[in-house]
Amino acid sequence: MKLWLFFTLVLLWLEVQNGVCQQVKHKKEAGENRIRPGRKRAKVRYPKVKEKEAGSKGQSILTQVLDKGRFLRLGESLSLNPGKTLELRCKGTKIGWAYPSYLDTFNDNRLSITQHERYSQLILTSPSAADTGEYSCWVLLCDGVECEKDGDTTSATYIYFTDKDELFVPSAIHFEIIYLRPDKPATIPCRVTNPKIKVSLHREVPAEEIAVDGTQISYNPTKGFIIQNPRPEHKGAYYCKANSTTKTTPQISTKYQLLYVEVPSGPPFATIEASSNTVRGGDIFNVTCTVLGEPEMNVSFSWRYPGLGQRPVSIHDSWRLINRGVGHTTRISQSVMIVDDVETIDYGKYICTTKNKNGETLVATSVKSRA
Secondary structure (H helix, E strand, C coil): HHHHHHHHHHHHHHHHEEEHHHHHHHHHHHHCCCCCHCCCCCCCCCCCCCCCCCCCCCCCCCCEECCHHEEECCCEEEEECCCCCEEEEEECCCCECCCCCCCEEEEEEEEEECCCCCCEEECCCEEEEHEEEEEEEEEEECCEEEEEEEECCCCEEEECCECCCEEEEECCCEEEEEECCCCCCCCEECECCCCCEEEEEEECCCCCEEECCCCCCEEEECCCCCCCCCCCCEEEEEEEEECCCCCCCCCCCCCEEEEEEEECCCEEEEEEEEEECCCCCCCCCCEEEEECCCCCCEEEEEEEECCCCCCCCCEEEEEEEEEEEEEEEEEEEEEEEEEEECCCCHEEEEEEEEEEECCEEEEEEEEEEEE
């Protein structure tokens, strides 16, 4: 009886000890994880964002190289002192450039452009007030030898070379003709070398200062005075006047002759007429081809006639400006063919083809034998 009781107590003690150990072990495991996974601090990894590729929309690819290898990303405009070499860079493996056109017209050796592996470099030595203007660059997309401009990559900056003695951007033309058209704005291009210069517009006859209201007539230092809706009463001789902040004497610009244009844009408006449509052998006659068009629109003439390649003829081309109606200016272009000592081969159709940048027009007339 006592032995049975002893074994029962031993088994009970072992069960109790086993339960206590499991409880301690459970508490220890819980203590090792007092910081819950949800509250554990961890490094936040942000996704890498690639930089915009050179030339992407909204980012300028045009920079100015400063002293000591520093670079300035250019905005809409920049004012610099003349004389110091200008160096611009444009990112890209194939770059196109634009700059004041006269630098090309006069083949100016002060300008050089070099394409490097990752950028193109433009250098202009000894810049002056005349070099004031827009400088721009763009990426060229090439397929073999053919390249085209990527319009989304163009970066442009208007650079003023401020010169206290040259308030207006110098021009090789001392008297410029401006054509006024009713269907588009006209610009009187008296640009300045400093955007802070005050400029006024003046008519010579009658002598008066023209009111600039900012709507019908406005001023932009990078372009000049802009007439939004030209009318015949705007024609005449004009000049601009600039007032310096350091000098009392104002400076006068180039003079401008404003002419009102009657003929609208389009292919040549051509007519043809023979001095006589019936001639005898041995006579002399001429055929005149006439085009009325815009004052600055160049016109080319070509002829087909019965004796082409077999008979000598004389052809004279000319043009002049004429006034038509009240205050309207038109360019008259003519080509005159003279046929001397008529022969049988000269009878037939005379065809004149006229061409301008907007298209071409063909006109014809016939010359017959007089019985």
